[in-house]
Amino acid sequence: MSAETWLAQLHENGYRITAARRAVVEMVAKSTHALTPLEVYDLGRKKYRALGLVTVYRTLEKLEELHLIQRVHQPMGCQAFISMGQGHQHLLLCQNCGQAEYFEGDDLEALTKSISKKTGYQINEHWLQLFGLCANCR
């Protein structure tokens, strides 16, 4: 999804389009890596000098709220965000360069049914994430 689409989404939800938000949105939307708030700040300031770190936090918060980005959980930390995938997709992360890719086609129906029977749980959600080396790094 493009930066323009994100800005339109923000606008539709009653948020104003500002230079600071443009800078943040542009950087996050086009990144193929998960970015921490500080990384967004550094990148964003290349587009918009006056950008403040606080605004980065606030903008990321709104983007997450609108499901345009999601938090990425990694062994080293969980503060990084990345553009949300389309529909039901999961992340595949390169352990070397950090490159992220979405994939779909996980069928856990059989598994969750069996676990549900065994444990008595009603299963509502699942998190799946794959780690490895991307084509360049392997």
Place this chain on the structure above:
Amino acid sequence: MSAETWLAQLHENGYRITAARRAVVEMVAKSTHALTPLEVYDLGRKKYRALGLVTVYRTLEKLEELHLIQRVHQPMGCQAFISMGQGHQHLLLCQNCGQAEYFEGDDLEALTKSISKKTGYQINEHWLQLFGLCANCR
């Protein structure tokens, strides 16, 4: 696994057995919930008044290093730890009460093969976590 086993593991690895460590280990080993350092601190002080928060952090660090506990990733935060499962197991968490349970039997072989072919990634690891309501809460 019992608290005594954990203490033995610590000892085998050259760490001393202290009252503070006993308190931490005992609480974490018997908990069916993931606990944050602060929660471990509060619980631990019931066993050992003089326990310090810093020691909790340091002890959790060692337990993680020995693979006796693992960090649990949840939407609300990733600072909580829980006793490690046996062998290759994944977590099932109750969204209402926080109760945690391990399950095994995930077979992602077919999935990872197919993703690997599609993306060119060499897949090394996977994270899977299920969320739902436990038998009591549903």
Place this chain on the structure above:
DNA sequence: ATAGTTATTGATAATGATTTTCATTACCGA
């Protein structure tokens, strides 16, 4: 059992990340 070495401790301070506050700025609908 005892003593001595040294890992461990808890209190305090330092750090780092995130949130709150607030006066100023600038977006955008009329």
Place this chain on the structure above:
DNA sequence: TCGGTAATGAAAATCATTATCAATAACTAT
């Protein structure tokens, strides 16, 4: 163009985690 008000950035406050350090206590060798 204008005015109401959302949004901003700087600074301060808060919260979690880590480092420092002198005092303590666990364990090893005697």
